[in-house]
Structure formats: structure tokens, C-alpha cells
Amino acid sequence: MTVEANDPGLSVAAGSGASLRPLLEWLARRAEPVVIGLVAILIGLALFSLFILAIGKSPITLFQLMYTGGFGSWFSIQNSLSRAAPLLLTALCVALPARLGLVIIGAEGAVVLGGVAAAASAMPFVGIVPPVVLFLFMGFAAVVVGGIWIGLAGFLRHYRGVNETISSLLLAYIAIALMNQFVEGLLRDPASLNKPSTKPLPKDYMLGQIPGMDVHWGLVIGVVACILSWVLIEITSFGFAARIAGGNVRAAQIQGLPVGKLIVGFTGIAGGFAGLAGMIEVAAVQGSANASLAAGYGYTGILVAFLARHNPLAIIPVAILLGGISASGGLIQRRMGLPDATVLVLQGTLFIVILFCETFYGRFKIFNPDLWKRS
Amino acid sequence: MEDTGIGLWGVPLAIFAGAIRVSTPFIFVSLGETITERSGRINLGLEGTLVFGAMTAYAVAVMTGSPTLGVLAAMATGAMFGTIHGWICKWPKVNDIAIGIAMMQFGLGLAFFLGKSFIQPVAPKLPSIPLGSWSAVPQVQAALNINVLFFIGAALALFLWWAFKNTRIGLILRVVGDSTDAARAMGISPDRVRLLATAAGGSLAAIGGAYLSLYYPGSWNEGISSGQGLMAVALVIFARWNPIGCFLAALLFGGAGALGPALQSVGVTQGYYLFYAAPYVLTLIILIATSSPTRSLAGAPGALSLTK
Numbered sequence: 001m002t003v004e005a006n007d008p009g010l011s012v013a014a015g016s017g018a019s020l021r022p023l024l025e026w027l028a029r030r031a032e033p034v035v036i037g038l039v040a041i042l043i044g045l046a047l048f049s050l051f052i053l054a055i056g057k058s059p060i061t062l063f064q065l066m067y068t069g070g071f072g073s074w075f076s077i078q079n080s081l082s083r084a085a086p087l088l089l090t091a092l093c094v095a096l097p098a099r100l101g102l103v104i105i106g107a108e109g110a111v112v113l114g115g116v117a118a119a120a121s122a123m124p125f126v127g128i129v130p131p132v133v134l135f136l137f138m139g140f141a142a143v144v145v146g147g148i149w150i151g152l153a154g155f156l157r158h159y160r161g162v163n164e165t166i167s168s169l170l171l172a173y174i175a176i177a178l179m180n181q182f183v184e185g186l187l188r189d190p191a192s193l194n195k196p197s198t199k200p201l202p203k204d205y206m207l208g209q210i211p212g213m214d215v216h217w218g219l220v221i222g223v224v225a226c227i228l229s230w231v232l233i234e235i236t237s238f239g240f241a242a243r244i245a246g247g248n249v250r251a252a253q254i255q256g257l258p259v260g261k262l263i264v265g266f267t268g269i270a271g272g273f274a275g276l277a278g279m280i281e282v283a284a285v286q287g288s289a290n291a292s293l294a295a296g297y298g299y300t301g302i303l304v305a306f307l308a309r310h311n312p313l314a315i316i317p318v319a320i321l322l323g324g325i326s327a328s329g330g331l332i333q334r335r336m337g338l339p340d341a342t343v344l345v346l347q348g349t350l351f352i353v354i355l356f357c358e359t360f361y362g363r364f365k366i367f368n369p370d371l372w373k374r375s
Numbered sequence: 376m377e378d379t380g381i382g383l384w385g386v387p388l389a390i391f392a393g394a395i396r397v398s399t400p401f402i403f404v405s406l407g408e409t410i411t412e413r414s415g416r417i418n419l420g421l422e423g424t425l426v427f428g429a430m431t432a433y434a435v436a437v438m439t440g441s442p443t444l445g446v447l448a449a450m451a452t453g454a455m456f457g458t459i460h461g462w463i464c465k466w467p468k469v470n471d472i473a474i475g476i477a478m479m480q481f482g483l484g485l486a487f488f489l490g491k492s493f494i495q496p497v498a499p500k501l502p503s504i505p506l507g508s509w510s511a512v513p514q515v516q517a518a519l520n521i522n523v524l525f526f527i528g529a530a531l532a533l534f535l536w537w538a539f540k541n542t543r544i545g546l547i548l549r550v551v552g553d554s555t556d557a558a559r560a561m562g563i564s565p566d567r568v569r570l571l572a573t574a575a576g577g578s579l580a581a582i583g584g585a586y587l588s589l590y591y592p593g594s595w596n597e598g599i600s601s602g603q604g605l606m607a608v609a610l611v612i613f614a615r616w617n618p619i620g621c622f623l624a625a626l627l628f629g630g631a632g633a634l635g636p637a638l639q640s641v642g643v644t645q646g647y648y649l650f651y652a653a654p655y656v657l658t659l660i661i662l663i664a665t666s667s668p669t670r671s672l673a674g675a676p677g678a679l680s681l682t683k
Binding site (some may be wrong): 102105156157158160161162163165166167169170171173174177178180181184185299302303306338339341342343344345346347348349351352355356358359361362 | 419459463466467468469470472473474476477478480481482483484485487488491601602605606608609612646647648649651652655656658659662663666667668669
């Protein structure tokens with residue numbers, strides 16, 4: 001059953017010098033998630049095509065429109081990037097706790113409360129402080145409120161044994177009810193009649209566009225947050241401890257790692273990022289806090305995080321891809337007469353197939369670094 | 376409210392009626408989830424199954440004119456969703472909680488997609504039993520006008536409670552749920568039992584959805600569910616995987632959900648949205664009060680990933 005003896009390719013690799021082997025080992029390790037991920041996406045697209053064929057439409061036309069609507073022109077690319085901005089942050093809200101083995105799905109709650117907190121904290125200072133200082137206030141308030149909200153799910157998990165998946169989701173429903181209460185009551189701008197909102201920010205107090213682009217600064221904030229998260233997980237000792245705890249809680253406890261602090265800290269940071277997404281929605285898009293904050297960014301963020309296998313750097317391209325898919329929704333609706341839920345069906349299909357393909361990890365010898373180590 | 380003649384008595388009456396009305400979907404979803412979780416697997420995707428069931432029931436009822444056929448069709452689709460979940464989860468390294476989230480998004484998306492053309496037409500409603508015809512007060516009559524599915528749900532809870540203890544199938548289900556190895560040693564295939572249990576759970580959850588679209592509120596739109604499918608999962612934990620407990624917990628949730636509208640009907644409009652959050656807050660408080668970081672939950676199936 002020895003593979004090496006029968007595999008001509010391998011003997012070539014072994015014969016072509018020792019310097020090649022570490023590279024092959026590295027490649028084998030790195031290629032596994034990329035190859036399996038791409039295959040999963042292809043299977044998902046194939047299944048989705050069958051569905052589109054079954055309802056009598058052309059999947060080729062659909063994918064062409066998706067490309068055109070998402071990435072076909074500079075205009076659509078900018079649109080996709082704008083949509084990706086909140087997804088970067090909400091995906092981090094799922095990915096960071098996931099490194100500790102927690103499944104948090106309530107980012108939506110931190111987004112809406114972060115948005116409300118940002119709008120409320122801006123009110124007394126508009127016209128008094130310069131915009132940059134105002135953004136700092138808003139961002140701070142949003143991060144604190146979002147952090148407390150998701151941190152609470154982490155706290156309950158560790159100190160009370162409450163399942164974090166369910167509690168974070170319940171907290172999201174409670175957050176949306178709280179937002180409605182604030183926006184329609186205490187914080188309501190009397191001038192907002194049809195759509196209850198907080199008092200809108202003046203034009204010069206809005207978070208503007210990146211110079212030379214029609215994309216707001218939220219994109220930069222999101223990308224920086226992803227890079228910082230990567231550094232946190234991969235380079236700092238805090239992140240190293242978290243990865244140990246995520247792999248084996250018992251082992252981490254025996255090592256004396258502060259598992260409780262890690263869980264509350266990571267969920268708190270995660271919630272802070274989602275809260276920041278709410279602040280950006282208020283400061284860069286809506287201008288005020290209102291029901292549009294609950295636009296589902298928290299739920300799409302779950303998909304982004306799982307697609308990126310909870311790697312903060314991988315979140316960046318995945319969020320842009322999904323931003324593009326959702327940006328093309330309108331075009332598909334207009335040109336093909338398909339409902340706007342088409343995008344949701346595609347996302348759901350991809351999500352299921354990608355999770356299913358987890359089962360293929362470790363099954364293929366070609367990805368085993370040990371195979372390439374042996375001579 | 377001046378011509379009713381029952382004044383503030385309207386509040387408890389409205390809560391009672393509301394509890395029955397609101398609790399019915401909870402009863403079905405939580406019983407379904409109990410069957411699934413008793414087999415050692417958790418299906419978090421019942422929210423998607425519920426909404427897809429609501430859409431299917433409504434569409435079939437519109438097309439055939441029969442709400443009963445609508446419910447049966449919903450059950451079939453629910454079983455299909457459960458089968459997909461059960462089949463995917465039998466593969467190694469696949470996380471049942473994550474698959475549940477994915478199935479939820481898929482079910483919601485597919486329901487909105489296929490249900491787009493059924494938002495306008497009106498479907499026939501499910502029948503109800505007028506138990507209040509003895510009373511002359513219209514509110515009492517309305518409150519005691521109880522839907523058929525509520526009684527079926529109550530009977531089902533009793534039956535499942537009995538069946539878990541006293542039937543061969545119930546025993547097999549519990550063995551698989553408590554120890555995969557013990558089940559294998561007995562010659563039972565855990566994957567097959569879990570697949571069937573998830574399918575059964577899905578078809579019950581779809582009945583809950585059918586109730587939403589065919590009885591109360593009795594229409595199909597994209598906001599038909601307010602998270603009943605997910606809250607039911609928490610409710611099962613609270614009920615300690617006991618079908619009778621599920622029934623009682625569902626009534627409690629129904630009452631909490633009916634509090635806001637009942638108070639609104641007598642003119643209390645302050646904090647409407649906070650009352651709307653009451654069932655979620657109640658669920659969370661119950662979870663906090665009944666969970667423990669040191670011991671596993673009493674009555675929890677041993678193989679369940681939720682409580683590890």
C-alpha cells in the first residue's frame with residue numbers, strides 16, 4: 001500500500017533536490033482549504049444552475065448578469081465594495097468567536113444597537129465639535145454597546161453555560177425591539193413622519209467618500225479591522241491562547257489560560273466590530289438611526305465568515321464577492337424577472353455545500369504534508 | 376371598547392385567547408425539535424422549515440382550495456428539509472448547528488423566491504371549533520373559538536410523552552440520543568434513526584408554519600414568522616426534552632407574546648415594542664436560570680452537541 005513507490009510524480013519531486021520539498025509541504029498545507037473551497041463553490045453553483053434551469057431560466061444569462069451587476073463596470077465595482085464594507089465587520093463578529101469554538105449568530109443585534117448608540121451619542125455634539133471628533137465619539141459608543149451586547153452572549157456561555165448560538169440570536173431580536181422603541185420614542189425626530197428616525201446628521205457631519213472613489217470610508221475601516229484581527233489571532237499571545245482554547249478547552253484550562261477572560265474578550269471585540277458596522281451605516285449611509293439598520297448584514301456576515309473559514313484575511317475577498325452578488329440582485333430582478341430572493345437562494349445553497357465539504361478535509365492524501373516530507 | 380361591557384376583564388381574556396393562538400406554532404415546532412434532539416441531533420434550521428411550510432401550505436391551499444391539503448403538503452416539504460439536514464449531518468466533521476443555520480437561510484430564501492406570486496391571493500382558512508357558543512358575550516365567544524390544530528398539538532404532546540416511554544420506537548430514539556456507541560452495539564444504525572427523527576421534526580415544524588399562514592395571522596408574506604422556529608429550540612431546553620413540558624412552555628410563550636397586543640387593546644400603548652420583546656426576554660431569562668456551567672442539563676440526551 002505504499003504510495004511513494006507507485007507514484008511517478010512523487011519520485012520526480014523527490015529527485016529534484018531537497019530544496020523543493022519544504023515548498024511542496026507548504027503548498028500542500030495551504031492548497032487544501034483553497035481547493036476544497038473552490039470545488040465547494042463550483043458544486044454550489046452547479047446545484048443553483050439546476051434550480052434555475054428547473055424554473056425555465058438560463059443560468060448562463062444569470063451568471064453573466066451577476067458578473068455585470070457586481071464587477072462588470074467601475075460603477076458596479078464601487079457598489080459591490082460599498083456593500084462589502086459592513087459585511088467585513090459583521091463577518092469578524094462571527095469569525096473571532098469561532099476561533100474559540102463559539103458559534104455566534106446574533107451580529108445583527110450589535111449592528112442595530114451600535115447604530116442607535118452612535119446616533120444618540122452624536123446628537124448633543126453636532127455643531128460643537130469638529131466632524132472627526134464626532135466620529136470618534138460615535139465609533140466609541142457603537143463599539144462599547146456592540147461589545148457589551150455580544151460580550152454578554154460570551155459571558156453567559158462561560159459563566160452560566162448558556163448556549164451562545166441561541167442566546168446571541170435572542171439578543172438580536174431583543175436589540176431590534178429596543179431599537180424600535182428608541183427610534184419611535186425617546187430618540188425620535190418629530191420631523192420624521194413616515195419612517196421614524198433619529199435626527200439626521202448634517203451633510204458636513206457625514207462620514208465621506210474615499211478620495212477618488214464613490215465608496216465610503218467604511219470599507220477602509222472594515223479592511224483595517226480584518227488586518228488587525230488577523231494580527232490579533234496569528235501574532236499576539238492573546239490570539240495564540242485563544243486558538244489553544246478553541247482547539248481544546250480542557251487543555252487550555254490545564255495550562256492555566258484564562259479561558260473566561262478570553263471568551264468574554266473575544267466576543268466583546270467581535271461585538272465591537274459589529275457595532276462599528278452600525279455606526280458606519282448611520283454616519284456614512286443613512287444619516288440617522290432607523291429600521292433600515294436591520295438590513296440583514298449580520299446574517300450575511302455569518303455566511304462570509306464560514307466561507308472564509310474564520311480567517312480574517314480571507315474575509316476581505318469573500319465579503320467583496322458576496323457584496324458583488326447582492327449588488328447584482330437588482331439587475332437580475334429587472335432583466336430576468338426573477339424575485340430579489342434569488343440571491344438568498346444562491347447564498348443558502350453555497351452555504352450548505354461549503355459546510356458539507358468540511359467532510360473532505362483530511363481525506364485526500366495529496367494535501368497531506370507528511371506525504372511530501374518522505375523521500 | 377365602551378360597548379363591550381366586560382371592561383378590564385378583556386385583558387386576561389385576550390391573553391388567554393392570545394396564548395392559545397400564539398402558542399400553536401410553538402407547540403408543533405418544539406415537539407418536532409424534541410423528537411430530533413432526543414435522537415442526539417440539533418436542527419437549528421427549523422425557522423427556515425417553518426417559513427417554507429407556511430409558504431407551501433398557503434400556495435397549495437390557494438391552488439386546491441383545501442387547507443388540509445395545504446397542511447399535508449407543508450408536512451411533506453418539512454420532511455424533505457429534515458431529510459437533507461439529516462443526510463448532510465451523517466458525514467464526519469460536519470457541524471449540525473452550522474448546517475442548521477445554513478438550512479435556515481436556504482429555506483427562507485427558497486420560500487421568499489417561490490412564494491413571491493402568492494402574496495396577493497387569499498387562501499381558505501383552517502377550521503376552528505366554537506366552544507364559546509354558550510356565551511352571549513362576543514369576546515368570550517371569540518376567545519373560545521379555538522383552532523383545530525391546537526387540539527391536535529395537545530394530543531400529540533400527550534402521545535409523544537407516552538410513546539417516548541412505552542414504545543419500541545421511543546426506546547430506540549432515546550438509546551441513539553444518549554449513546555451512539557450503545558446504539559451501535561444494539562445493532563441500530565444511529566445515522567438512520569437520526570435522519571428519520573430530523574425528517575419527523577421537520578414535518579412537524581412545517582405544520583407550525585402552515586398554522587401561521589392558514590389560521591393566524593392567516594396570510595403569506597415574507598415577515599410571517601417572528602423567529603418562532605428558533606425560539607422553539609430554546610423552548611425545548613426549557614421543557615427538558617419533555618413533550619408535555621413543551622406544550623406548557625409553548626402556552627407560557629404564547630401568553631407572553633399576547634401581552635403587548637392585549638394591553639394595546641385596552642389603550643396601553645406605551646412601550647409597545649418592549650412588550651413585543653417579552654417572549655425573547657422570557658426565553659433568555661429561562662435559559663440563564665436553568666443552565667449551569669458545571670453540570671450538563673438534567674434530562675438532556677447524552678449525544679446532543681448543544682449541551683456538551
